[in-house]
Amino acid sequence: MRLRAVRTVEYDDRGLEVFSFCGHCGLPPKPAAQATKSRVCGHCGLGLVLRAASDVAPALDEPFLVVDATLSVCAVSARAEALLGIDETAAVNKHVADFLVPADANAPSAANLLALLVEVASGAGEARTAVVRPRQEFGVRYRARVGACGPPHAALLVLAS
């Protein structure tokens, strides 16, 4: 007997539920993909399935970027591509500051966002929020949730207007 409504729920060490989502389209993986152990998204085929705790995992309509501990962009979701006007294939391996910079007037320094990303990508920090803007644009600001995702360890930066 198969119970379609039942799914395995995982929790991280803080007791928060862990969600899986595609790094490109943001959709949760198909059950068939879990059976084949493939990390490639069964919906769009253009992203790998990532995992993040519920306090940072993106909702379906939220654009996001994935950044590693060297602050290189590793993934850009389809919605983030449209929002920021960048192409993931061109953005990958470039510094995150080429696309997003801190825009919080109250932040002590610009280095704080980068330090937060490094800390989170190293698996040490907790989910936090920051205010960012596209590098070449003024007057547009996004509240961003920054938290850990993976595998492997990386920082997830979810943009919300």
Add this chain to the structure above:
Amino acid sequence: MLNVSPNTLRAWERRFGYPKPQRSAGRHRLYTHGEVSALRDALQQGLSISSAVSRAREALSADTHTLVGALAAFECDRADAAMESALALRSVERSVEEVLLPSLDELAARQGTDSAPWAFAARWADGWLRRAQRLAPPPVRPLAILVGDATRNELDPDSLGIRAFELFIVRAGARAMTLPVAGVSGLGEVVESLSPDAVVIAGSHLADDDVARWAYSVRSASGALAVALFRRVQHDRQIRTTGARVLPDEPFAAHRQLLALVDERGGSEYEHATVLAMPALEEIERREVGW
């Protein structure tokens, strides 16, 4: 290996340009084991397909760096080993086009084609390509190609491309013979013996007059033949004349196009072929019998 559908692989090819398959005679995609396994390893550790593709590309380009390094250090053994390792992941054709020729191009750009390091590298590459041709299987197609070599000498930058072109023709099961365009005496005997289905004039060093004289000798001995040009610089003027087909500069694409054309037309003349400017040849044709 990758646990993805053919549709997904095609989508990756469109979006990322990787993996880049060759095509079979029936237009099926042929993926190399090396590319797919490099991608599989990168996917296991990656955060996105883009970053995995980038890592897989880096892994494959390591062979080129190794070959350039070996040739720059004048180490034949290490250069041979680099090609061996390229062959472990790719076909001979792709090893030549993706590793050997780009490495030589890099050395030519870095050292100049009149330098001693280039001479060493070009001689090594020429020897490697000739060795690969000797190891090719015997001809299985009733097809022979005569290549007229219009390059300066073996150090001419086009020379290696022509060697690769000849190698690919031989590996495709046809017979190929390369003769210098500068030598015309006794050419009739060679042509009668080979009975070529097509003639390719390759290289741009020699003038149109020399090429036309050689081509006329070939035509006198063999009758009307299909003519194609490979890595021969086109002139500014476009005159409707010999109907010679201009082949792409890449040896693999060029050999595929040539064999397809000869197969398609059964070795007959190219009546509707691309127009090419060769005023000297046109002049000779006007004086003598037309092609």
